[in-house]
Amino acid sequence: MLYLSLIALIPLAAVAVNAFSGGLGTFWTSVTNSLALQALEVTLVISLIVAVISAVMGTVVAWVLVRDRFPGQRFVNSLIDLPFALPTIVAGVTLLVLYGPGSPVGINIAFTRTIVVVALLFVTLPFVVRSVQPVLLELDHEVEEAAASLGASNAITFRRLVFPALRPAILSGAALSFARSVGEIGTLLIIAGKVQIASLVIYADIEGDATHSAAALSVVLLLFSLVILYALRRFGRTRIAH
Amino acid sequence: MLISRRTTWSLRGIVFVYLALLLVLPVAVVFVRTFEHGLSAAWSWMTTPAAVSAFWLTVVIAAIAVPLNTLFGVTCAMSLARGRSQRRPVRWLRGFIDGVIDLPFAVSPVIVGLALILVYGQSGWFGSWFTGHGIQIIYAPAGMVIATIFVSLPFVVREVTPVLVEVGDEQEQAAATLGASGWQTFWRITIPSISWGVAYGVVLSTARALGEIGAVLVVSSNVAGSTQTLPLLVYAREQDFGTSATTGAYAASTELAVLSLAVLLLMTLLGRRRQAV
Numbered sequence: 001m002l003y004l005s006l007i008a009l010i011p012l013a014a015v016a017v018n019a020f021s022g023g024l025g026t027f028w029t030s031v032t033n034s035l036a037l038q039a040l041e042v043t044l045v046i047s048l049i050v051a052v053i054s055a056v057m058g059t060v061v062a063w064v065l066v067r068d069r070f071p072g073q074r075f076v077n078s079l080i081d082l083p084f085a086l087p088t089i090v091a092g093v094t095l096l097v098l099y100g101p102g103s104p105v106g107i108n109i110a111f112t113r114t115i116v117v118v119a120l121l122f123v124t125l126p127f128v129v130r131s132v133q134p135v136l137l138e139l140d141h142e143v144e145e146a147a148a149s150l151g152a153s154n155a156i157t158f159r160r161l162v163f164p165a166l167r168p169a170i171l172s173g174a175a176l177s178f179a180r181s182v183g184e185i186g187t188l189l190i191i192a193g194k195v196q197i198a199s200l201v202i203y204a205d206i207e208g209d210a211t212h213s214a215a216a217l218s219v220v221l222l223l224f225s226l227v228i229l230y231a232l233r234r235f236g237r238t239r240i241a242h
Numbered sequence: 243m244l245i246s247r248r249t250t251w252s253l254r255g256i257v258f259v260y261l262a263l264l265l266v267l268p269v270a271v272v273f274v275r276t277f278e279h280g281l282s283a284a285w286s287w288m289t290t291p292a293a294v295s296a297f298w299l300t301v302v303i304a305a306i307a308v309p310l311n312t313l314f315g316v317t318c319a320m321s322l323a324r325g326r327s328q329r330r331p332v333r334w335l336r337g338f339i340d341g342v343i344d345l346p347f348a349v350s351p352v353i354v355g356l357a358l359i360l361v362y363g364q365s366g367w368f369g370s371w372f373t374g375h376g377i378q379i380i381y382a383p384a385g386m387v388i389a390t391i392f393v394s395l396p397f398v399v400r401e402v403t404p405v406l407v408e409v410g411d412e413q414e415q416a417a418a419t420l421g422a423s424g425w426q427t428f429w430r431i432t433i434p435s436i437s438w439g440v441a442y443g444v445v446l447s448t449a450r451a452l453g454e455i456g457a458v459l460v461v462s463s464n465v466a467g468s469t470q471t472l473p474l475l476v477y478a479r480e481q482d483f484g485t486s487a488t489t490g491a492y493a494a495s496t497e498l499a500v501l502s503l504a505v506l507l508l509m510t511l512l513g514r515r516r517q518a519v
Contacts, residue, residue: 003314004339007392008346011357014367018360057260064257068250076257078510082265084446085506087453089473090495093480094268097275097492104271122264154245183350185456186473190480199352199456206356206460215360218353225348 015222019215030213031220035201040220043198046113047181050120055174057121058128059166065129066136083125088186095119096191111193119187124180128173135169172232179228182221269499276496279489287493292466296475297497299383303471304451307390311447315398316440318343320432322399323406346395354392355460358385381463386471389457394450398443405439406432442512449505453498472498 020027030036065077083091095118097103100110109115139162147157185199192200198221205214276284287293318339325336346354362379363369372379379385413435417427433440455473462469464478472494479491 003310004318004342004395007388008395009342010367011354011361011392012345012349014360015353015357060253061257061260064253067245068254070254076261078506079261079265081506081509082269085449085453085502085509086269087455087473087476087498087502089455089476090272090453090498090502091268093476093491093495094272096480097271098268105267118264122268125264179348183348183353183456185350185352185459186453189455189459189477199350202350202352202356203456203460206352206359211356211360214356218350218356221350222353225350229344229348 012222015215015218018211019219022212026212027216027219030216033213035196036213036217039196039198039201039217042113042196043182043221044224046116046120046197047178049117050124050181051174051178053117054121054124054128054177055170058125058173058177059132059170061125062129062132062136066133080126080129083123088123088184089190091122092119092187092190095122095187100191110191111195113195115191116188116195116197119191120177120181120184123184123187124177127176127180128170131169131173131176132166135166139165175228175232179225182224272492272495272499275489276492283489284493284496287490288497290490292470293472293475293490293494293497295467296470296472296494299386299469300452300471300473303383303387303390304448306387307394307451308444308447311391311394312398312440312444314395315443316402316436318399319402319406319436322403324411343396343399346392351389351393351454351456352460354389354457358389358392358457358461362388380461381469383469385461386458386469389461390451390454393454393457394447397446397450398440401443401446402436402439405436409435438512438515442509445505445508445512449502449509452501452505472501 061080065073065080095115096110098105099107099115099118101108109118143161144157147161148154152160183199185203188195188197188200189203198217202214202217202221205211205217322336322340325332359366359380361367361369362372362385364373364380366380369380377384379388413431414427417431422430453473455471455477458471459474459477462471462474464470464474466475466478470478476491476494476498479487479494482488482490
């Protein structure tokens with residue numbers, strides 16, 4: 001408990017205290033200045049886009065990994081964990097090499113919002129896949145067969161049977177992706193350039209000794225994370241990492 | 243669901259293209275770029291004094307943070323899964339720990355760094371006490387260790403708690419009725435049954451500890467040779483303009499990537515073992 005306090009709780013409390021140490025008014029002005037607002041808006045919009053794409057593609061990937069059989073499947077399956085293992089800064093470098101200036105495939109989207117989305121998709125790839133996969137594995141084939149034999153088309157079976165079963169897993173994976181995107185910094189240091197992401201703005205503030213505004217923006221981000229964490233808890237899932 | 247051949251193939255195709263563009267190609271290109279000036283050029287970038295010291299600092303930080311977190315994680319998991327004291331403060335404490343243990347996953351690493359500065363920095367809450375005793379934490383390796391511990395805190399707890407719950411405590415009770423002491427039960431019964439969960443948690447923590455940049459970046463002075471980890475070295479070299487420095491960044495990236503691929507391999511093997519048990 002002491003360990004937890006010294007390492008995590010007291011420091012986080014210090015951020016909150018520091019954010020409000022100048023009074024509520026100061027807090028409010030540093031959160032609502034145009035730079036902070038813009039950074040928050042860009043961060044949230046981008047994170048939302050990432051969560052949606054990640055949810056769709058993650059489900060497709062999980063589907064193929066569970067329902068399909070092809071050579072090299074185990075290799076592809078372990079590849080999914082790569083973003084967890086690969087340091088984010090390396091992920092940033094690799095994406096910049098492929099999609100930055102001097103790209104071997106002729107795509108240069110460096111320092112744009114598009115590459116920020118790509119980087120966040122990279123980082124958050126495992127969340128949805130790994131939360132949907134086990135549910136899909138345990139899904140009863142017989143129910144689907146029954147539906148088919150009663151004349152339901154694939155589209156209807158998916159919409160009425162499969163998707164509802166997967167929905168909690170997809171949602172919790174997407175929520176994790178969203179939370180991760182909101183806080184991500186490693187990859188973005190390399191590839192975001194002048195795109196003002198909230199975590200980068202906080203970093204710049206810290207470097208510029210503007211601790212108060214950094215703390216204020218942090219509190220807002222923390223609130224978002226806490227809401228997401230709470231929502232996840234309501235879904236009844238406790239395993240966050242995978 | 244009976245799915246037509248065409249749908250199967252197109253789904254498979256979509257997944258392959260997506261994974262290739264997102265994961266495989268970028269990593270492959272960096273490997274190629276690292277060695278395009280020859281093996282010896284890449285090797286010399288990996289063995290500059292700054293790179294060697296960054297490598298060791300990274301390893302040492304992980305070597306401190308991971309065992310501490312393992313110890314904490316197992317203790318914490320034991321109290322979450324086995325604690326049955328119903329006295330109100332204890333029960334309240336358990337609920338509280340359960341509620342906040344995931345926090346480090348939800349908090350942005352930059353905020354972690356900021357939080358540590360506010361507490362352990364020169365003008366921070368405890369900072370003046372430490373400075374008075376001649377101990378520097380922020381902008382020194384100690385702060386980087388704390389930051390690393392913070393971000394990798396929940397992994398072991400999260401892996402071990404469900405295993406403990408699943409295994410149940412019947413064997414432990416049996417051992418106790420046969421006269422085993424608390425320690426004997428723990429070492430002979432509990433530890434063997436959770437060892438795979440612990441191992442998996444350790445691997446995940448290690449991966450995170452080796453690659454952490456956000457929190458460490460904020461609390462490090464980022465001086466080559468003393469407070470620069472491998473991820474920081476990659477960042478510093480990437481910021482330096484000019485092709486030679488970029489090659490250096492690729493070389494350091496490859497070094498980190500190889501380290502983490504080893505971790506990934508362990509992860510896969512352990513994950514398989516864990517499911518088999």
